[in-house]
Amino acid sequence: MRRLRLSTATRASLVAGSIAAMLALGFAFWIHHQIYSSRYHALEQKAAADRALLVDEMRTYSTLRPQGELTFQPVDAAYEIIDDSGLLFESGQVLGPFGRTPISPVPRPGDPEDDSKFVTVRALAKGPCTSAQPPAYCDVARAMVGRRLWASREIVPLGRIKLESDPSRRVVISVFVLPFEAEEAAAEVDRVLERTLPVAVLLIMIGGYFGTRLALRPIERMRAQAAAISQRNLHERLPIPATGDAVARLATTLNDTLARLEAAAEQQRGFVADAAHELRSPIASLRTTLEVAGAHPERADWPQVNSAAVDEIHRLQQLADDLLLMARLDAERSTSLQLVDLAELARRQVARRVDEGPELRFASVQTAMVDGDARQLDRLIRNLLDNAMRYARTTVTVRIEESAGYVVLQVDDDGPGIQPADRDRVFDRFTRLDEARSRDAGGAGLGLAIAQEIAHRHNSTLTTTESPNGGARFTLTIPSAPADTTTQT
Secondary structure (H helix, E strand, C coil), rough: CCCCCHHHHHHHHHHHHHHHHHHHHHHHHHHHHHHHHHHHHHHHHHHHHHHHHHHHHHCCCCCCCCCCCCCCCCCCCCCCCEECCCCCCECCCCCCCHCCCCCCCCCCCCCCCCEEEEEEEECCCCCCCCCCCCCCHHHHHHHHCCCEEEEEEEEEEEHCCCCCCCCEEEEEEEEEEEEHHHHHHHHHHHEEEHHHHHHHHHHHHHHHEEEEEHHHHHHHHHHHHHHHCCCHHHCCCCCCCCCHHHHHHHHHHHHHHHHHHHHHHHHHHHHHHHHHHHHHHHHHHHHHHHHHHCCCCCCHHHHHHHHHHHHHHHHHHHHHHHHHHHHHHHHCCCCCCCEEHEEEEEEEEHHHCCCCCEEEEEEEEECCCEEEEEHHHHHHHHHHHHHHHHHCCCEEEEEEEEEECCEEEEEEECCCCCHHHHHHHHHHCCCCCHHHHHHHHHCCCCHHHHHHHHHHHHCCCCEECCCCCCCCEEEEEEECCCCCCCCCC
């Protein structure tokens, strides 16, 4: 079954529609809540005002009047007046269908005078409506059954309203807040929203679709221009819009990426050219030696020819090893670390070279533990020693010490040294600085570049300065391993 593929603009419009739908639903709920709360609050205020008018009127009476003879009778209010025994004295027309059954609970001793509370209507409307009870009131009464209504109540002692009966008796004046008006107002808003929200969401989706297509046009042009850039024209760049928005930032990022790709391609081409040049020299020398000896075999000094050929083959092998190591370092993204004794690695390298020429001096702490790759660090030390012994006149000094959480390795020679302007360039690949550091002295200019790459992989620094012995000093500064580190396997 093939998966349905949607365009970016379509997906954006769907996302915009989904977000708009959620926002619209939230907005509709907020509007519904606000309308309902506002109307319900107004009904509560009206109920409290009706209750106050009823209380003030009753205080003017000397006796309780029969039902229906109150001067103030709020026709549209659901109110009732009962005493401590639950006897219903008076009720509004809205409560007429309930007969003489009170809705408000009988007050208990200790209840506060203002005893407003929610009550549940448990009484049932009595039979069909009479002629004195409009059908609308019957419908309202039936809708009240089983619902929780807010009762604005006030408990008034009879003595306070100057009645001649027992002053210890009390009456409860309750005006019920019927939420039907608030619900109708909110329902009317809901009906409007039900018709308008789908249309609004649809319009947002259509607008999002066309808006996204319009916004993606510069990106599509950038894509086409980027697709036209190949290895032959990496120097070309994408135009950056003057809008300063995300599209402009994307163009800037792509141009930076192209610049890095161009630099990497230039470096690769230079590396290949330098490698080919370095390989041509020993191959040409080897070919010349063999051709001359083959053209005059009777006059050739074959032991010398063999020695010269072996030397050139050794140079080829060393160059191939260096090139392979550089390629491997470029390809590897990370270096596996283990606990390594840098002092022991240096001690072994120095021991192998005691009879190779210049005098070797070694001074080190007993152990210098670091986290690193033992083979790479061994190669770094070997390259530094090879470089120092190649250009030293009489002495090479290796020193290892610990300082402030770091292990510092220094290799000094007393050779011609390195000028300050060349101390950074000396770590570039295939770099030879002058006649003193020539091809005839051996090496292809990769040793220090390899050492620098290994140092970077170990979060270390490799720098060169002037040596106290008059030549060059190479300094490796590498973080020391924590004291509680154990060997990793």
